[in-house]
Amino acid sequence: MNTTIADTYEIAMGRWSRRLSRSFLDFVAAPSCGSLVDVGCGTGSLTLAAANRYPDARVVGIDLIPDYLTDALREEASNIELKTGDALSLPFEENSFDTAFSQLLINDLEDPEKAVAEMVRVTKPNGKIAASVWDRSGGLTFIRLFLDAAAILGGLEGEKLREEVFDVPYQDEDDLYDLWSDAGLGDIETATLAVRMDFIDFDDYWQSLMGAHSLIRNFFNRQYADTAYEIQQATRLAYLGGKTDGRRSLVASAMAVRGVVPA
Known part of the structure; x- marks a missing residue:
């Protein structure tokens, strides 16, 4: 389908x-x-x-x-x-x-x-x-986990992405x-x-994240394989919070x- x-x-x-x-x-x-x-x-x-x-x-x-x-x-x-x-x-x-x-x-x-x-x-x-x-900047935890990792590991492009997603008229x-x-x-x-926002596991979180904003999806798809892997793993560690994979509930x-x- x-x-x-x-x-x-x-x-x-x-x-x-x-x-x-x-x-x-x-x-x-x-x-x-x-x-x-x-x-x-x-x-x-x-x-x-x-x-x-x-x-x-x-x-x-x-x-x-x-x-x-x-x-x-x-x-x-x-x-x-x-x-x-x-x-x-x-x-x-x-x-x-x-x-x-x-x-x-x-x-x-x-x-x-x-x-x-x-x-x-x-x-x-x-x-x-x-x-x-x-x-967006203060209240969307599920996006913030990824954007902070992207800003740290994705160089200037990652920093620009975070700024662009958060740069909205009414904050x-x-x-x-x-x-x-x-x-x-x-x-x-x-x-x-x-x-x-309740997620079954990291895969559920990641699927939601990649569909949430076209700028995020396009940025991630443009990265070299090594950089993309590092950003995804950093986001995963932030999602896990030191625990095994599974359900998480993030405030929005x-x-x-x-x-x-x-x-």
Whole structure:
């Protein structure tokens, strides 16, 4: 069976985004009815969590990659709608939704400000706008194990990789607060949400790592065999923590922000 882009995402990040969805929805505190839109829904972790939590609501998931929007996801809940579209130009009329949210997207967009403005545009007055992003440099342990090894053993290229992965627009709650404030939103609140990433063994960890970020995967594949082996073994030692191979649970944290569209 061919591995799809959705399959790769599920192995690398989908299982963790499902865990994050529960805490994020608690933070958003969306109304239990009405219309909600999940911007950049990916394989639908947050979309499905919202649809199950709010069975009387209309939940729309939109993503730029059609392969993420599978028939299986559509069949999971009767109140889900899926659309292909760009977060920077949402295909909806003004005031279409009571709540707009986005999980693990804002930091990967070329123009986050435009995406937030679009969420505000399609949300009704007094509606909520919320987003969450991984705390990459301080809160993604499973990536940090590899990047530190790459920076030490991979020379300047390894150091550049670590800098590039961590160099994202919004690196703390204050930055997210300012983004929401600049968009004209009120009643702004921020929070840090923690989840645990559980791995069966190092192979499971490594498979997830290689699918987590294209920069990491491409860097590793470019290395000479000896260097690649050294980096992998250093990462393995960090994962094992002086114990035999097996299950590990690594903490991951995400930063979240929410605000209210002015009346």
